[in-house]
Amino acid sequence: MTTPRFKCKKCMDRLCMHKVPILSSLDIEDLKKIMGLIHHKEYNKGDTLVFVGDTMDSVVIINEGSVKAYKNTSDGREQILYVFSEGDFFGEQNLFRNQTATYTVEALQAVKTCNLSRKQFQELLYSFPEIAVKIIDELGNRMNRLENALQSIGVRNVDNRIGSILIEFAEKYGIKDEEGIIIQLPLSREGIANYLGVARETVSRKFSQMENDGLIRSLSNKEILIPDLDKIEAIAGIN
Amino acid sequence: MTTPRFKCKKCMDRLCMHKVPILSSLDIEDLKKIMGLIHHKEYNKGDTLVFVGDTMDSVVIINEGSVKAYKNTSDGREQILYVFSEGDFFGEQNLFRNQTATYTVEALQAVKTCNLSRKQFQELLYSFPEIAVKIIDELGNRMNRLENALQSIGVRNVDNRIGSILIEFAEKYGIKDEEGIIIQLPLSREGIANYLGVARETVSRKFSQMENDGLIRSLSNKEILIPDLDKIEAIAGIN
DNA sequence: CGGACCATTGATAATTGTCAAAATTCGTGG
DNA sequence: CCACGAATTTTGACAATTATCAATGGTCCG
Incomplete structure (x- = not known):
């Protein structure tokens, strides 16, 4: 709970909304109207935002930090489906459709969220139809990513998959540097393993080998440098 | 090309539309209006309906038969993402969003489709907003299935996965019989393997063992009997 | 500085993939 | 309806990859 006291509430809201791609088409006036609707929450690393099976009555937009969305098997194995970070949202399925949460969502770091209740969300969609288009687009992206992930885990070898996840993280979290691209990994080795469907130790071994x-x-532990992304792409397999 | 000559064109259209869940909320009068918009196509087993990268300008609804939607790696390995059959549709992504086909679609049997052009589809959505709701719902189902499949391939063992696919097929293609449930498998052994992300031979071995x-x-080859689905569910793992 | 947590490494086992051959099934045409 | 050839499936033997178990080493944070 390290709310930066020097930031006024209004600034935080503005900040929040500007980070959210699905709201990015709106102008300042429209944003002001929405401001009041948003309800903020904060979580610590390791906190669970949503449990599988929970009834969700709001859409959650990540404002700061990142979360993992995963499913567990009965014997405790975890498959990470999504890593959501700044600007990503979840919970919309439970509003559009009549179903409970199909995955658990856990904070990977300190996380701040912007929450919109079902009713508010529906009003928003009604007032600003362009938001619906953005959401459909984002859901399409997500579906494409799932399809690619399925192919990855299904038929590609572990080296390919490690390469792919590095590229994915480089695009999302990479910072260019004179020595190459520095990536702040959102996931631990175990997290990466659970994202790729392999064992923790296998990720360690592959990383060591690549180093x-x-x-x-x-x-x-949470930061790696990629001197030459082309070489990683070669490992990932052009596809 | 075995069009049943004894069925009039009109009957075929009616038949088509009645099979399609996304149109099922419409009454006869509305259906009649749509009838004229639909364009029919037929394919033989093995024909490719859509290639990865194709520009698609229509939504395709399966009226008869079934198809597989898959991605190939550069070394020729195939990952099946979906098996679409009567009433299922695809290609909507390429109308909602500006992208080319992300997977190849191939007929598993003789297939008849109902096609709606981009413009017709948009008019349909405009005239009958309830169709949009059905589509969103179906896309939600599809996303859930992808998430489950990802978990399946990622962390569940081969026996689990075989059990799951048998249950999936039993629900979709199973016919109750006094001896149990008879399933007309839409996929060959190799197809099942490419759906589960394992080798052909592994599927054979697991089937033999289960027998x-x-x-x-x-x-x-394409028909199996499940005497007791509960036992299969036990193998699939309750999850 | 200490302790908890996370990551690495090694040794070994288990599972599945691969290659090759035999057996079965399927569809076609006689 | 049967027979033939092609395609698919099954089975076996073996190899390769990865998981598992166990121990060590490193990192982070109060």
Whole structure:
């Protein structure tokens, strides 16, 4: 709960909304109207935002931090389906359709969210139809990613998959540097393993091997440097 | 090309539309209006309806037969993403969003389709907003299935997955019989393998083993009998 | 600095993939 | 309706990859 006291409530709201792609088509006036509707929440690393089976009555937009959305098997194995970060949203399925949460959502870091209740969300869609278009587009992206992930886990070898996840993270979290691209990994080794459908130790081994080959450089547990993304793309397989 | 000559064109259209869940909320009068818009096509087993990367300008609804939607890796491995059959549709992504086909679609049997052009589809959505709701619902189902499939391939063992696909097919294609449930498999062994992300031979071995254990009975290559679905569910894992 | 947590490495086992051959099934045409 | 050839499936033997178990090493944070 480290709310930065020096930021006024209004600034936070503005900030929040500007980060959200689905609201990005609206102008300042429209944003002001929505401002009041948004309800903020904060979570600590490890907190669970939503449990599988929960009845959800709001759409959650990530304002700060990132979360993992996953399913567990009865014997405790975890499959991560999505990593949501700033600007991403979830819970819309439970408003459009009459179903409870199909995955658990857990904070990977300190997280701040913007929440819109079912009613508010519906009013928003009604007032600003262009938002619906953005949502459909984002759901399409998500479906494409799931389809690619399914192919990845289904028929591609572990090296391919590791390469793919590095590219995915480089695009989403990478910062260009004179030495290459620095990635702040949102997931631990175990998290990466659970995202790729392999064992923790396998990820360690592959990373070690890639470091030996000069493909990556481990700066810390949660930070790696990619000197040459082309080489990673070669490993991922053009597809 | 075995069009049943004894059925008039009108009957075929009616038949088509009645099979399509997304149109099922419309009454006869409304259906009649749509009738004229639909364009029919026929394909033989093995024909490709859509290639990855194709520009699609219509939504395709399966009227008869079934198809597989899949992605290929550069080394020729195939991952089946969906099996679409009577009443299912595809291609909507390419109308809602500006993208080309993300998967190849191939006929598993003789197939008849009902096609709606982009413009016709948009008019339909405009005239009958309840169709949009059905589509959103179906896309939600599809997303749920993809999420489950990802979990399946990611963390569940092959026996679990075989069990799951048998249940899936039993629900979709199963016919109750005094001896149990008879399933007309839409996919060959190789198809099942490419759906589950395992090798052809592995599917054969697991089926043989299950037959030895009395869990299934192979009636022919494309037809199996499940005497007791509960036992299959036990293998699939309750989840 | 200490302790908890996370990551790495090694040794081994288990599962599944691969290759090859045999058996079965299917569809076609006689 | 049967027979033939093609296609598919099954089975076996073996190899490869990855999971598992166990121990060590490293990192982060109060």
